[in-house]
Amino acid sequence: MAASYNICLDIGGTKILGAIFDSKKNIVYRLKKKTKADGDDQQNVEETIISVVSEMIKEFGIKNSQIKAIAAGAPGVIDQENGIVLTSPNLPWENYDIRKPIESKFGAPFYIGNDVNVGVLGEYKYGAGKGYKNIVGLFVGTGMGGGLILDGKLYTGHGFKGAEYGHMILVPDGPKCNCGQRGCLEALSSKQGMSDYIRQQVARGRESMMADGVKDGVFKSKLLKKSLEAKDPVAVEAVSRACYYLAIASGNLVNTFSPEIVIYGGGVIEACGDYFLDRIVADVDRYCMPSIRKSVEFKTAALGDDSILYGALSMILDKK
Amino acid sequence: MAASYNICLDIGGTKILGAIFDSKKNIVYRLKKKTKADGDDQQNVEETIISVVSEMIKEFGIKNSQIKAIAAGAPGVIDQENGIVLTSPNLPWENYDIRKPIESKFGAPFYIGNDVNVGVLGEYKYGAGKGYKNIVGLFVGTGMGGGLILDGKLYTGHGFKGAEYGHMILVPDGPKCNCGQRGCLEALSSKQGMSDYIRQQVARGRESMMADGVKDGVFKSKLLKKSLEAKDPVAVEAVSRACYYLAIASGNLVNTFSPEIVIYGGGVIEACGDYFLDRIVADVDRYCMPSIRKSVEFKTAALGDDSILYGALSMILDKK
Numbered sequence: 001m002a003a004s005y006n007i008c009l010d011i012g013g014t015k016i017l018g019a020i021f022d023s024k025k026n027i028v029y030r031l032k033k034k035t036k037a038d039g040d041d042q043q044n045v046e047e048t049i050i051s052v053v054s055e056m057i058k059e060f061g062i063k064n065s066q067i068k069a070i071a072a073g074a075p076g077v078i079d080q081e082n083g084i085v086l087t088s089p090n091l092p093w094e095n096y097d098i099r100k101p102i103e104s105k106f107g108a109p110f111y112i113g114n115d116v117n118v119g120v121l122g123e124y125k126y127g128a129g130k131g132y133k134n135i136v137g138l139f140v141g142t143g144m145g146g147g148l149i150l151d152g153k154l155y156t157g158h159g160f161k162g163a164e165y166g167h168m169i170l171v172p173d174g175p176k177c178n179c180g181q182r183g184c185l186e187a188l189s190s191k192q193g194m195s196d197y198i199r200q201q202v203a204r205g206r207e208s209m210m211a212d213g214v215k216d217g218v219f220k221s222k223l224l225k226k227s228l229e230a231k232d233p234v235a236v237e238a239v240s241r242a243c244y245y246l247a248i249a250s251g252n253l254v255n256t257f258s259p260e261i262v263i264y265g266g267g268v269i270e271a272c273g274d275y276f277l278d279r280i281v282a283d284v285d286r287y288c289m290p291s292i293r294k295s296v297e298f299k300t301a302a303l304g305d306d307s308i309l310y311g312a313l314s315m316i317l318d319k320k
Numbered sequence: 321m322a323a324s325y326n327i328c329l330d331i332g333g334t335k336i337l338g339a340i341f342d343s344k345k346n347i348v349y350r351l352k353k354k355t356k357a358d359g360d361d362q363q364n365v366e367e368t369i370i371s372v373v374s375e376m377i378k379e380f381g382i383k384n385s386q387i388k389a390i391a392a393g394a395p396g397v398i399d400q401e402n403g404i405v406l407t408s409p410n411l412p413w414e415n416y417d418i419r420k421p422i423e424s425k426f427g428a429p430f431y432i433g434n435d436v437n438v439g440v441l442g443e444y445k446y447g448a449g450k451g452y453k454n455i456v457g458l459f460v461g462t463g464m465g466g467g468l469i470l471d472g473k474l475y476t477g478h479g480f481k482g483a484e485y486g487h488m489i490l491v492p493d494g495p496k497c498n499c500g501q502r503g504c505l506e507a508l509s510s511k512q513g514m515s516d517y518i519r520q521q522v523a524r525g526r527e528s529m530m531a532d533g534v535k536d537g538v539f540k541s542k543l544l545k546k547s548l549e550a551k552d553p554v555a556v557e558a559v560s561r562a563c564y565y566l567a568i569a570s571g572n573l574v575n576t577f578s579p580e581i582v583i584y585g586g587g588v589i590e591a592c593g594d595y596f597l598d599r600i601v602a603d604v605d606r607y608c609m610p611s612i613r614k615s616v617e618f619k620t621a622a623l624g625d626d627s628i629l630y631g632a633l634s635m636i637l638d639k640k
Binding site: 077087133134146150151153155156157158159160161162163164165167168169170172179180181248251252253255256257258259260286287289290291292295296 | 397407454466475476480484489490568580611
């Protein structure tokens with residue numbers, strides 16, 4: 001009998017990462033492709049997924065019948081019990097049953113969940129969260145994502161809308177957030193928040209290596225890393241400010257959940273994790289209840305860019 | 321065969337409430353007694369519990385053999401699986417196995433949990449939270465207590481230390497809190513926080529009906545009620561400020577948990593619940609993610625001062 005494989009996807013607003021896992025949970029093939037999410041055409045994304053999976057199985061040289069299951073993490077509010085994308089900020093999907101077309105195309109079960117939830121699940125099963133029962137995940141990217149493992153289970157809340165503590169308000173009447181509110185953690189500490197801060201400083205006539213990188217949107221994580229290494233003052237300030245609010249938010253979450261571990265992930269952490277972690281941990285004692293602080297660890301994600309792929313794998317394996 | 325009963329206790333820093341429940345979950349006898357918690361003598365409280373239970377069964381006219389079980393809510397960090405009070409802010413207990421002496425005295429099983437946790441459990445099973453699976457409880461008293469029902473189960477976090485969002489920091493460098501930190505919700509919106517505010521205003525030479533009531537500590541909830549009815553300006557201000565921060569905290573918790581309901585309880589809410597709820601709800605839209613806001617309700621505790629007694633009852637009944 002031919003060997004069988006699981007296919008896992010990390011579906012972003014601009015790109016899809018794909019991986020084929022063998023039965024020993026090793027990644028045996030990888031693919032990265034741009035998402036065609038322009039326009040309002042839901043099928044466009046669906047076609048991209050189908051074309052990515054088709055390409056993967058073709059290039060790796062297996063047949064549909066060798067696919068045990070396919071799973072994905074994607075941005076948005078996702079009914080992961082039924083495989084329905086309820087809403088998605090960066091993808092043109094609403095109440096969209098993505099499971100059916102994928103399953104009928106490949107003849108294998110398909111699972112999907114919110115990307116940060118799935119990423120935290122990956123860290124729980126195979127990464128920095130292994131062996132813990134209560135995990136708070138904070139993913140710092142363009143936005144600020146959350147994911148929770150509580151009593152050993154992914155917690156998604158009513159209507160799969162929980163873990164949105166990226167929109168915890170820390171500064172009433174603070175800087176504007178994409179969500180429409182002011183002073184959310186996301187507006188203070190995400191790429192967006194840091195980019196806004198840097199742009200303001202540049203507009204005041206200050207010089208920064210990051211000036212061009214934030215001109216038309218958010219910086220790339222690699223540029224931030226370089227700028228921190230060069231001790232660019234504006235970059236250092238932006239990150240200090242981001243870490244200050246990440247420490248307050250982390251303290252609030254630690255007091256709320258009494259988790260064993262807080263895991264920081266996402267693109268910014270993948271590029272500059274130690275720099276952030278040192279600053280957050282230096283401040284966090286102040287914001288945790290001392291008795292709870294004693295029993296909690298703070299770590300960066302161990303799987304880096306693969307958190308979501310491994311989380312998708314664990315969605316498949318947990319179903320069995 | 322003689323009827324059997326459950327005995328439930330709400331153990332506070334200054335008083336114990338006791339109730340005898342019949343098999344139909346009706347309270348058939350009640351007792352209220354001062355706690356002798358002075359000094360460091362752990363047995364003092366234990367003796368008070370024993371004397372309260374003994375008095376209850378004597379007055380109600382039943383024998384030890386008719387007690388099915390005894391359960392209690394008490395302040396502090398409590399290992400409710402093993403009946404051990406780990407620490408308690410207002411009671412002289414540390415790593416104290418309270419279960420053993422009570423069980424050996426009465427020959428019936430004894431259960432104990434954190435008072436606000438137990439109160440939220442009571443509201444979940446018999447009060448405002450009936451039929452919901454995800455509940456955030458905020459109890460406004462001298463301090464600010466939290467209790468969580470998540471996926472239909474009481475969530476206590478690692479080491480039974482969770483749900484301490486009373487110490488969520490909303491104003492970095494804000495007013496000092498009993499926990500040692502600044503700007504916690506408790507320091508802003510609890511009786512303590514409101515009393516501090518009123519005291520400051522009185523010290524500035526302003527007049528208030530509540531001046532005497534906050535001179536040596538925190539006001540009594542009944543005095544606050546009277547002062548609000550009389551539209552005492554300082555009382556109205558103190559409450560507006562408390563509700564403003566309660567609304568921000570509620571929004572943050574709603575975004576974090578996506579609960580079906582937020583329940584406000586505790587002494588202040590029992591006395592002035594509608595006044596608080598109106599003001600919190602008027603502000604809360606601003607602080608919740610709109611999509612999550614749609615599916616959450618905000619209510620005051622339905623069982624009032626009996627939340628903890630009913631929660632204790634449900635600890636007993638859930639064991640079977």
